[in-house]
Every structure is written in structure tokens, then in C-alpha cells.
Amino acid sequence: MDIAKLTIPEIREGLLARRFSAVELTTEALRFAKEENPKTNAYLHFSEERALAAARRVDEKLARDEDPGPLAGVPVAVKDVIVTKGVRTTCASRLLENYIPPYDATTVARLEQADGVIIGKTNCDEFAMGSSNENSAFGPVRNPVAPDRVPGGSSGGSAAVVAQGTAVVSLGSDTGGSIRQPASFCGVVGVTPTYGRVSRYGLTAFASSLDHIGPFSKTVYDSALLLRVIAGRDPMDSTSAEAPVPDYTAVLDQDVRGMKIGLPKEYFKGLSSEIGDRINAGIEILSKLGCKLQEISLPTTDYAIACYYIICTAEASSNLARYDGVRYTRRSPDSQTLQDMYRNTRGEGFGAECKRRIMLGTYVLSSGYYDAYYLKAQRVRTLIARDFANAFTEVDAIVTPVSPFPAFRLGEKVNDPLQMYLSDIYTITGDLAGIPCMSVPCGKTAEGLPVGMQILTRHFDEAGMFRLASAFERAGGFAG
Amino acid sequence: MKITENEVRYIAGLANLNLTDEEIHRFRADLDEILTHIDKLNELDLTGVEPMAQVLYEAEETATLREDKEVQPLGEALALENAPLSGAGYFKVPKVIER
Numbered sequence: 001m002d003i004a005k006l007t008i009p010e011i012r013e014g015l016l017a018r019r020f021s022a023v024e025l026t027t028e029a030l031r032f033a034k035e036e037n038p039k040t041n042a043y044l045h046f047s048e049e050r051a052l053a054a055a056r057r058v059d060e061k062l063a064r065d066e067d068p069g070p071l072a073g074v075p076v077a078v079k080d081v082i083v084t085k086g087v088r089t090t091c092a093s094r095l096l097e098n099y100i101p102p103y104d105a106t107t108v109a110r111l112e113q114a115d116g117v118i119i120g121k122t123n124c125d126e127f128a129m130g131s132s133n134e135n136s137a138f139g140p141v142r143n144p145v146a147p148d149r150v151p152g153g154s155s156g157g158s159a160a161v162v163a164q165g166t167a168v169v170s171l172g173s174d175t176g177g178s179i180r181q182p183a184s185f186c187g188v189v190g191v192t193p194t195y196g197r198v199s200r201y202g203l204t205a206f207a208s209s210l211d212h213i214g215p216f217s218k219t220v221y222d223s224a225l226l227l228r229v230i231a232g233r234d235p236m237d238s239t240s241a242e243a244p245v246p247d248y249t250a251v252l253d254q255d256v257r258g259m260k261i262g263l264p265k266e267y268f269k270g271l272s273s274e275i276g277d278r279i280n281a282g283i284e285i286l287s288k289l290g291c292k293l294q295e296i297s298l299p300t301t302d303y304a305i306a307c308y309y310i311i312c313t314a315e316a317s318s319n320l321a322r323y324d325g326v327r328y329t330r331r332s333p334d335s336q337t338l339q340d341m342y343r344n345t346r347g348e349g350f351g352a353e354c355k356r357r358i359m360l361g362t363y364v365l366s367s368g369y370y371d372a373y374y375l376k377a378q379r380v381r382t383l384i385a386r387d388f389a390n391a392f393t394e395v396d397a398i399v400t401p402v403s404p405f406p407a408f409r410l411g412e413k414v415n416d417p418l419q420m421y422l423s424d425i426y427t428i429t430g431d432l433a434g435i436p437c438m439s440v441p442c443g444k445t446a447e448g449l450p451v452g453m454q455i456l457t458r459h460f461d462e463a464g465m466f467r468l469a470s471a472f473e474r475a476g477g478f479a480g
Numbered sequence: 481m482k483i484t485e486n487e488v489r490y491i492a493g494l495a496n497l498n499l500t501d502e503e504i505h506r507f508r509a510d511l512d513e514i515l516t517h518i519d520k521l522n523e524l525d526l527t528g529v530e531p532m533a534q535v536l537y538e539a540e541e542t543a544t545l546r547e548d549k550e551v552q553p554l555g556e557a558l559a560l561e562n563a564p565l566s567g568a569g570y571f572k573v574p575k576v577i578e579r
Contacts, residue, residue, distance in 0.1 A: 102558040195535040209534050235546035239534075242543040306518040317495060324496070326571050331564035338576050339496070347498030355497060359488070359507055360514060362495040376521055378531030383524070385532060418513045434535030459537055 003032045004165025008074050008222045011168065015062060015073050022058035022073035026051050026117050029075035033119060033166035040142045042151070042160035044080050046120040047087045051075075054117045061115070069115030071229060076111055077167035079158045080121040081128050081204040082213065084108050087118075091204050092136035093126045095329040095349035105202020106237065107171060107213050107230045114229045119167060122157030126351045127320065128173050128206045130154045131181060131420050132413065135353040140410060145187055145450060149407040152182030155216070159186040162216045169217045169226050173203055175210045176308055177402075177427025180439035183216060184402035184452020187441050189469070190216050191223045194460050195434030196241035198227070199234030207315035208239075210308075210431045219479045220440065220470040224248035227462060243460055251463045252470035257290030259468060262395035266301035267426055272405045278451040279401045282442040285475050286399065291468075296395060298387040301429060303380050308428040309421055310364050310377035317361025320354065356417060385433040388456070397468050398456040400426050402439045406449035426454060436462045440469040441478040482515040483508060 001020065014020050030048055037043050061068045083089045083101035085108075090096045104112075111118060125135040133141040133156025141156040143149040144164040151160040155172030159182035162170050172179045174192040183190025191214045198213045205211060215226040228248050234240045263283065268276070287293055325331035325345030332344035350358070364373035391398060403423060413420045430437035436459070439452035453472070457465040473479050488508045492499045499507070556569050565572040 099562055102554055102561065196537070238544040238546075241537065242539055243537075300524075303521055303524060306520050309514065310518060321496075325564060326573055328562035329564070335574055338574050341574050342496040343498040346496055347500075350497070352503075355499070355503065356507060356510055358495050358497060359491055360511055363483070363487075363491050363511065363515075366491065366494060373518070375531055376526065378533060379526040379529040380521055380524060382529050382532040383526075385535075417510050418517060421514070459535075 003028055006168050007219055008071065008168065008225055011073050015058070015068070022055035022062070022117065023052060025073050026055035026075065026119065029167075030119055033161070036164055036166050039147065040144050040151070040160045040164060041139050042123055042141050042157040042164065042166065043077065043120045044090060044092065044123050044138055044157070045088055047084065047118055050084075050087060051117045051119045054112055054115070058115050058117070069113065070225060071111060071114040071116035074116050074168050075119045076116045077120050077122045077158060077161045077170040078108060078118055079124050079155050079170070079172045081124060081173055082108060082171060083202040083204070084118065084121065087121065089121065090138070091127050092124050092138055093349065093351070093354070094137045095323050095345075097137075097330060099328055103202065106199040106234045108202065110230050111171075116229070122155070122161055122170060124157055125154035126354050127204065127316075128154040128175060128178055129316070129353050129357055131177070131423055132408070133157065133182070134410065134414055135351055137351055142410070143186060143407050145448070146407060149409055149449070150185065152185035152407065154178040156182045158216050159183050159188055159190060162186070162188045162218060169215055169222050171213055171230070172216055174212045174214055174431065175207050175312060176431050177424045179212070179214045179216065180402050180427050180437060180452065180454060181424070183439040184450065185407040187444070187450030188216055188218055189220055189223045189438065189440055190214065191227060191438040192430060192436065193227055193231065193462055194241070194436045196239050197231050197243075197436070197460070197462065199237040199240045201234055201236035205319040207312040208319065209315060210312060212431070220466055220473050221249060221252055223438070224252060224466045241460075246463055248463055248466050251467045254467050255290075256468050256471040259291045259397065260395040261286060261291045261293050262296035262391050262398045263293060264296050264298040264301070264391070264398060264400060266298055267400040270404055270425070271401060274445040275401050275403070275405060275451055278443045278445065279453055282453045282472070282476065283399065285472060289471055289475055294395065296391050296398070298391060298429070300380065300383040300387050301425075304384055304429045304432060305422055305425060307377045307380040307384065308424070308432060309360070310373050311381065313357045313361030314365050314374050315361070317358045317365065320358055323349065353417070381432050384429055388429075388433045388435055392458045396457070396464060400454045400456070402426055402452035402454045406445050406451060430456050435459055436465050438465055438469060440472060442476070443478070482512045
């Protein structure tokens with residue numbers, strides 16, 4: 001057994017054939033993850049006790065000849081912005097360094113109900129704000145493919161553990177590309193489902209109208225299976241949608257011949273040539289599969305960054321107001337008044353990127369500016385969503401690059417926040433429209449850096465997205 | 481210039497963020513650059529375009545209401561467990577009112 005290469009079906013097969021027990025697998029997975037972690041800093045902490053308890057439940061079921069859940073024995077890593085009862089959850093922030101949540105996120109509970117084994121919590125940008133994972137209070141994550149480069153962000157740790165093989169699958173969160181961009185940088189599959197598809201109960205709020213939880217995996221099949229487990233209405237999240245959850249794995253072998261695919265011209269003009277070459281080769285594969293390709297236009301694309309950075313910072317400034325030193329964060333000592341205590345706690349506790357976004361968000365919401373910024377951005381958001389709705393009257397899926405360039409070097413963009421924001425151009429539009437989107441591996445640059453192809457489909461058509469991604473993965477030989 | 485250091489100080493006050501002079505200086509430049517980029521939105525004609533606050537899809541009006549059922553609350557002890565300072569069942573903070 002090569003622990004670093006396992007997939008969900010291989011684990012199930014191994015358990016049912018009694019080649020290994022869930023406790024043996026979990027022990028080995030934890031040992032391997034701990035041994036490898038210094039290379040990437042992708043895990044912030046491990047949840048050994050909880051993992052072994054979950055593994056024992058699986059072994060007991062097997063001993064009784066019961067059919068274990070769909071994630072039986074699968075080592076899963078969870079981004080440290082998703083709360084885990086009794087297991088430290090820091091959001092990669094000094095403010096929550098010692099926070100032990102008193103409850104489980106719905107996604108965490110569903111993972112364990114399906115007999116998944118949560119082995120640890122992954123590093124990320126502080127409060128999920130960043131595109132490089134360099135904004136973590138506990139140090140950056142290194143890309144397992146090229147250790148001098150970033151893994152992408154904000155879910156950099158969740159992408160890195162899957163690429164490194166120190167978890168079989170993982171959960172991340174995506175507000176403007178935080179799942180797809182790191183997936184593309186690390187060469188794994190990363191999925192942002194439809195807004196409302198997956199409950200956010202227990203996800204630390206960043207920008208509530210944009211936040212999603214979604215899976216990372218080596219194969220499209222594993223993400224499809226994991227999404228089925230975590231998706232569906234949750235009474236604890238009023239924004240979770242009441243919509244049936246199909247078995248996404250059942251459609252993966254279906255033909256994609258005749259599927260109409262739109263290539264938005266606005267997404268192909270600012271590409272580095274190495275990315276452009278890979279994506280064009282990917283499009284060639286789709287053509288050979290019998291897909292019908294056509295150029296489309298999403299005319300509001302150029303305005304998406306400006307729109308997104310108003311909406312997400314406005315919502316973040318409001319959501320992050322709760323970190324005030326009263327209930328669960330650390331508190332700045334020796335403040336004489338309540339106001340000073342708030343200001344000192346937050347001034348000392350937040351890192352630079354969080355402060356920058358809180359400041360921008362507070363500014364755009366401040367008296368006299370609301371109409372000029374927030375309201376205007378919400379109107380532009382309508383246009384962006386309308387662009388997609390119009391496109392989907394003509395095509396079944398849209399294919400684009402995930403990022404204009406491959407993984408960059410640590411420190412390369414850290415001093416230029418606007419340049420960092422502009423790098424999110426291809427991913428933020430999917431979040432603004434709330435449609436399902438994913439990154440699927442699409443080969444490597446000459447230097448060996450992974451390139452991801454983005455697939456976007458209509459609201460709740462994750463099945464169509466997975467079907468196309470699966471056919472592409474098979475035809476290109478890209479399964480990790 | 482889109483924003484002055486004084487405005488940055490005012491915004492930091494609204495956000496309850498204690499910033500150093502160095503941070504004020506740096507954020508002024510950063511915000512200035514970002515706000516200049518954001519001006520791009522003025523190129524668009526938004527007449528008659530409704531604002532979009534949330535992603536919406538077809539559903540029953542009551543689809544997002546949960547059942548009105550009693551559930552066990554967290555409980556005082558657990559709720560206070562992560563507080564930096566608590567006592568007598570409360571979160572404790574520095575004095576708010578002078579006696």
C-alpha cells in the first residue's frame with residue numbers, strides 16, 4: 001500500500017478485503033502526514049484521538065459485517081476555518097490561536113457520519129483572505145510540487161495535503177477562488193459547488209453572500225463522492241438550498257459527445273503563454289471527445305475584480321467585527337476601557353491582509369459612500385450573473401483557465417496587494433454568480449508546474465460539471 | 481489622491497482597529513491604489529439594474545424555515561469556555577460605566 005497514492009475506492013476495497021483495518025490505515029496516515037509535514041507546513045494540527053475513534057467505529061462495523069459508510073476509513077483533512085468540536089480551530093489567526101470550538105460544522109458531522117476519518121486541520125490564509133497562503137499567522141505553506149513556490153490560497157494547506165498524499169481528500173472554502181486556484185497550483189481537483197449546495201454552518205464567515213465549502217481530491221470521482229456526502233439542505237443554515245442531491249458518481253462514465261462548451265474570449269487575452277498552451281491543448285482534448293466548442297462573451301468580466309473587492313471586504317468588515325476580545329479570541333492585556341480593549345485586541349491580533357480588507361470594507365460602507373461603492377457593486381454583480389445566465393442559454397458548460405499564471409515564488413507578490421487581487425480574475429466571477437465551478441488538472445508547464453482548467457455550469461448542475469471533468473481526466477490521462 | 485491619512489485614521493476608529501503610524505501610512509497607499517482601480521465601475525451604465533444581494537433560485541417561500549423544535553442549547557459553561565475572562569456565568573470586560 002502506497003499511502004500517498006490511495007483513492008477512496010482503493011481504501012474501500014482494501015478494507016472490505018481485510019487487507020488492512022481502518023485503525024491500521026489511520027495510524028499509518030497520521031505517521032506519514034506528521035513525517036512529511038515539515039516539508040510543506042500544510043497541517044496546523046492533527047486530530048489523532050478523534051481520528052482513531054472514527055477508525056475504530058469503522059472496524060467495529062466491519063467486524064459485525066455491517067456495510068460501512070461511503071467514506072469508510074478515508075483520511076480527510078479539514079481547512080482550519082471549519083469548526084471541529086474539541087479540536088483547535090484557529091482560522092490561521094493569532095486571535096484564535098487557542099480556540100476550541102464547542103460544536104461541529106455540519107460538513108464535519110456529515111464526513112464522520114459517512115465514516116470518514118478526520119486526521120487534521122490545514123493551514124490557510126488568515127480568515128481565508130489571500131491568494132498565496134502567505135497570510136497565515138503560523139507561517140506560509142510550501143507547494144509540494146515546487147517547494148520554493150506558493151500552493152495558492154486561501155485553501156493552500158487543503159490543496160497541498162492532497163497533492164502531497166498526506167490526506168486522501170480534504171475540505172476547503174472558496175469565496176473568490178480559494179479552492180480552485182490552489183487546486184490548479186498544486187495539480188489536484190478542487191470543487192466550488194453551487195452557492196447554497198453545501199451547508200456553511202460552522203464555517204467561519206468571511207463574506208457570507210460568497211462563501212462556499214467544497215472538496216479537494218486527486219481524482220474527479222473522489223470529489224464527486226465527497227460532495228454527495230456533504231451536500232444538501234441543513235436546517236442550521238438558512239442559505240442552504242432545498243434541492244435534491246443526485247449521486248454524482250453515477251454520471252461520470254457518461255459520454256460528453258455533443259456537449260456544448262463556451263469559451264469566453266475575455267478569459268483568454270491576459271494569459272501567460274505557458275498557461276495558454278496547456279489550456280489550448282486541453283480544449284483540443286474536449287474537441288476530440290466530441291464536444292461542440294464555441295466562442296462566447298461574458299462582457300462584464302473586466303469589472304469583476306472591482307465588484308468583488310467591494311462586496312467581499314464590506315461583508316468581511318462586518319463579519320470580522322465579532323473578534324473583539326470578549327467571547328473567544330485572545331484579549332490584549334491592560335486596556336483601561338472597553339473601547340481600548342477592542343481596539344488593542346484587534347490591532348494586535350489581525351494580520352496585515354485582514355486589516356487591509358477590514359479597512360476597505362469599512363470605508364465602502366461608511367456614511368456617504370454606500371451608494372457609490374457597495375450598492376454599485378451589487379448592481380454590477382447582477383450584470384455578471386446575467387452574463388452567465390445568457391451564456392447558459394447557448395452552452396452547457398464554460399471552460400476557462402483557473403489562473404493567468406502557474407504557482408509563483410514565495411514573497412514574489414506579497415508587497416503588491418492590488419497585483420495579488422488581480423490574479424483572481426478568472427475565479428471570482430463564478431462565486432459572484434453562485435454557479436458551480438471546479439479546477440481539473442490540465443498538464444504541466446515546461447518547468448513542471450501544474451496547470452488547472454476551470455469548468456463552470458448552471459446552478460445545481462454539478463453532475464454536468466463532473467461528467468465533463470471526468471471525461472477530460474480520462475482522455476488526458478490526468479488522474480493523480 | 482483618493483484617500484488621506486486622516487481619513488484612514490477615521491476609518492480605523494470606525495473599525496475599532498488600533499493601527500501604528502507605519503500601518504496608517506502603508507494602508508493609505510494600498511487603499512488609494514485599490515480605490516483607483518475600483519473607479520473602473522463608473523464606466524458602466526447601471527440605469528435600471530437591480531442590486532444583487534444574494535444568489536437566489538426557485539424555491540417555496542417557506543423552504544428556508546426550519547421546524548420549530550426545542551433543541552438543547554450549548555449551555556453556560558461551554559459557551560464561556562473560550563472566553564479570555566469570565567465569572568459568575570458572564571463574559572467579563574473592562575469597566576464600561578464609571579460609578
